[in-house]
Amino acid sequence: MEDITMTTDKETQEREIKDEKGKLKSLPSIEIKVLFFARARDLTGFTNTVVSVKPGCTTLDCVAELFSKFPSLREIKDSMALALNKEYAPGNTILNNGDELAIIPPISGG
Incomplete structure (x- = not known):
């Protein structure tokens, strides 16, 4: 399997919007590593x-x-678990820049 990075530079990490006077403002975004x-x-x-x-x-x-x-x-949305920074986390947990979110599907076998 290969790794992928969806964002690579500061420009893609910020979203631009215009204020009421038409001046561009940048809204910062946070980066989350997903496993x-x-x-x-x-x-x-x-x-x-x-x-x-x-x-x-x-x-x-x-x-x-x-x-x-x-x-x-x-396909696994109803059965997957989430772990944030190596601890199981509920869906309403607020994310911080640099957090690591793991998508853990159900485990089966014997």
């Missing part, structure tokens, strides 16, 4: 990626972004 394991890795074709999201986003917001980039990942 894919087992079936999630098979569905995406990657072991990890970096996703840029708005400050204040939750783990579920990040997962929604991943579903838009990797639609096949929806």
